[in-house]
Amino acid sequence: MRKNSDKIFALATKKSKSAIALFRLSGSTSIKSITKIINKKTIKEKTPTVCYILNKNKEIIDQVIITVFKKPKSYTGEEMVEISCHGSVAIINKINETLIANNFRTAEPGEFTKRALLNDKLTVLEAESINDIVNAETENQRRIAIKNFTGGLEEFVENISTKTMKLLADVEAIIDFVDEELPKDLYKKIKEQKKNIVNLLEKTIEQSLLSKEIFSGYTITLIGKPNTGKSSFINYINNKEISIVTNIPGTTTDLVTSILDINGNKYTFIDTAGIRKYRNLIEKIGIEKSLKSAKKSDLNIIFLKNKEKNSYKSIKNKIFVKSKFDINKIKIKGIHNISSKSGYGVKNLLNKISKKLENNVIEDTIFSRERHVNSLKKALISLKKTNFKEIDISAENIRNSLTSIRGINQKFDIEEILDIIFSDFCIGK
Ligand SMILES: Nc1nc2c(ncn2[C@@H]2O[C@H](COP(=O)(O)OP(=O)(O)O)[C@@H](O)[C@H]2O)c(=O)[nH]1
Ligand SMILES: [Mg+2]
Incomplete structure (x- = not known):
């Protein structure tokens, strides 16, 4: 049985050759246990201490x-x-x-953070944000994750809970008052309050859904005839050889993928097999994969040999590019000239792509998880049902709405929440 009080440990850094590696240990009597395997009897708290770690033969x-x-x-x-x-x-x-010989067991993914949550060292939202911080691949992912961690989401939950509580108090006042004593304009006031909260919830849900791209990023497929410079381009923007380049047509047969951070956002570039009459089965499959990938991607960069724009009518969301500008300096309207040898036009092209695809950077609160968005949606549905005609039912709906919102940052249903939160954590966190 795995217990929440076992002594656990994990390598918090990568297991590969590096300057330093870091182990983390947690659980009662961890400190006493460690003094048994080092050459010092005691260690001062929070004071890094140089010593030797020993094996069972004291070597x-x-x-x-x-x-x-x-x-x-x-x-x-x-x-x-x-x-x-x-x-x-x-x-x-x-x-x-x-460590295993000294009764420590390997931690499960996220187990350190899970313990922090159970011991009230972190809130639910902080625990989730920590995972987002560790997983951030781009500047915008990092920016949102750290904003959420330092209180952005908690503030929102607090703020909207307070607004909903006020509304509930006013609605409950109606139940307590006899009709004649009701303050004038009370109905008008509570309707406005409700509208306010509904608007705020709707805006936040919409923004949180838009933010999906910030986390999943955009996919861009490179399409074109063989030898038009697709693989050279993907290598140039990655600054390394990730796709094979030769002057033999048909070199790329499978999809080659690379991830890039452009202006803070995640882009997945896919290099594909050149489109031509195929010479063998491998090439045929490759070409089919290219066209499938083009259909699914957010944008396609079509590499032209000459002016064969019309061959690509069936492909949606595209930018036309002609490479090798270093050796062929002919400009054609509507075609973006680049060179993967000199770098000419590449920066411009990437900026053009990011302008075409990106939403304006969102500065407000963004909930990045399905769990949060579902709670907001539930809260919105309950609130929208509230019509203030049957006042008891209205109060009940508002109460339900409040429960959903508070659920975002509360530890009830703890085991269920923990499973959702920690399913994608890494070991050592
Ligand atoms: N001079 C020049 N040659 C290039 C450029 N891009 C690609 N090439 C050459 O064109 C040939 C085909 O390039 P490759 O990237 O494999 O094309 P792909 O078949 O479309 O992937 C190779 O010999 C490359 O060295 C470029 O910008 N300038
Ligand atoms: Mg290629």
Whole structure:
């Protein structure tokens, strides 16, 4: 049985050769356990201490820096230890083995953050934002994640909860008052309050849905005849050889994918097989894949050999490009000239693409998760049902709406929420 109080550990850095690797340990008696496998009897709290870590025969594994955090002043709220060792795979393996021999077990993905949440060191929204921070691949993803972590979402939830509570109080006042005593304009006031909240919810849901692109990004397929410079282009923008370039037509047969951050957003570029009469089955499949990819992508860059624009009438969302401008300096209207040798026109092209696809940068609150958006939608439905005719039912609807909104940042249904939140966490976080 996995218990929430077991002593757990994880390598928080990547298991590969690097300058430093970091282990994290958490759970009661972690500090006592660590002093059994180092050459020091005690370690001062929050003071990085240089020492040796030893195997069961008391032989030195590595020189390390140990930092201990006492309960509750740690990330998880439990006793914690951090071990910084040299980033060698052999050392990492040996420390791993030693920790297991000393009754630590490997942490599950997100288990440190889960404990932090259970021990009230983090709110639900903070825990989710931490995962978004770790997963951020582009500047806009990072910006939204850190804004959400530092209180953007909590503030929104607070604000809209307060507004809804006020509305509920006013509606409940109607139940308590006899008709003659009702303040004038009360109905007008509560209708306005409701409209206000409905508008705010609708705007936030709409923006949160728009923000999907910020996380999933845009897909761009490169299409064209063989030898028009598609693979050279994908290599140029990535600054490395990710696709094979030759002057032999038909070199690229499968889809080659690369991810790029342009102006803060995520773009997936797909290099494809050149479109021509195929010479063999592999090429045939490749060409079919190219056309399928073109159908699904947000934008297609069509690489032209000459002026064969008309051959691509069936392809939607496209920009025409002619490469090799360094050796062929002919400009044609409506065709963007570039060179993957000199870089001519590439920056312009990327800017043009991002202008064509991107929404205006959203500065307001953005909920990035389905769980949040579903709660907002539920709240909106309950509120929209409220017509203030049967006042008891109206109060009940507003109460339901409030429950949905508060649910975004509350720990009830804890196991269910934890499963959703931590399903995509990485180990060591
Ligand atoms: N001078 C010049 N040659 C290029 C440029 N782009 C591609 N080539 C050459 O054109 C040939 C075909 O390029 P490649 O990128 O494989 O085309 P693909 O078949 O469309 O992927 C190769 O010999 C490249 O070196 C360019 O911008 N300038
Ligand atoms: Mg190619």
